[in-house]
Amino acid sequence: MSDNATYKVLFVCLGNICRSPAAEGIFRKMVRRQGLKDKIEVDSAGTAGYHVGELPDSRMRQHGARRGYKFDSLSRKFTSCDFDRFDIILAMDDSNYNSILRLAPDLDSEAKVHRMMDFSKKYENDHIPDPYYSGTEGFELVLDLLEDSCDGLLDKVKKDLI
Numbered sequence: 001m002s003d004n005a006t007y008k009v010l011f012v013c014l015g016n017i018c019r020s021p022a023a024e025g026i027f028r029k030m031v032r033r034q035g036l037k038d039k040i041e042v043d044s045a046g047t048a049g050y051h052v053g054e055l056p057d058s059r060m061r062q063h064g065a066r067r068g069y070k071f072d073s074l075s076r077k078f079t080s081c082d083f084d085r086f087d088i089i090l091a092m093d094d095s096n097y098n099s100i101l102r103l104a105p106d107l108d109s110e111a112k113v114h115r116m117m118d119f120s121k122k123y124e125n126d127h128i129p130d131p132y133y134s135g136t137e138g139f140e141l142v143l144d145l146l147e148d149s150c151d152g153l154l155d156k157v158k159k160d161l162i
């Protein structure tokens, strides 16, 4: 992360090998396409450290590649330092949301945390379901929900940048 970006976005799930690296890759591609690479920085993390240092799950990478995404960030654990480093923190589900909030040192930090599906434009789902023990359809659903919610999130970030 460089220090001169205007807005820093962090996606968080449990293991940081399926949902949040996919969100990172999808959002990064949208940011690049809109010429906002120098204005918006993107990262992801997991509330658990089971997979630290690993590439995203091979199934998530394969499903992403079919839609033209490259998910290649290495898993890391979310820490309370992330509240200082990022402007907005997106939780994939309620469990992630509560785990993040438990580490928040103050109200300003708490206010940075949002549920990813709050930015969805066309889906009623209230969370991004964990695909780890699911089949193909679980990974495809994650990508559908993330493409839509990333679109809505970028609208919000662009408004905040003005």
Ligand code: 4NP
Residues within 6 Å of the ligand: 013, 014, 015, 016, 017, 018, 019, 020, 046, 050, 130, 131, 132
């Ligand atoms: P993620 O999926 O939170 O979307 O990265 C999971 C990855 C690993 C595990 C659970 C969920 N796990 O139990 O190892």
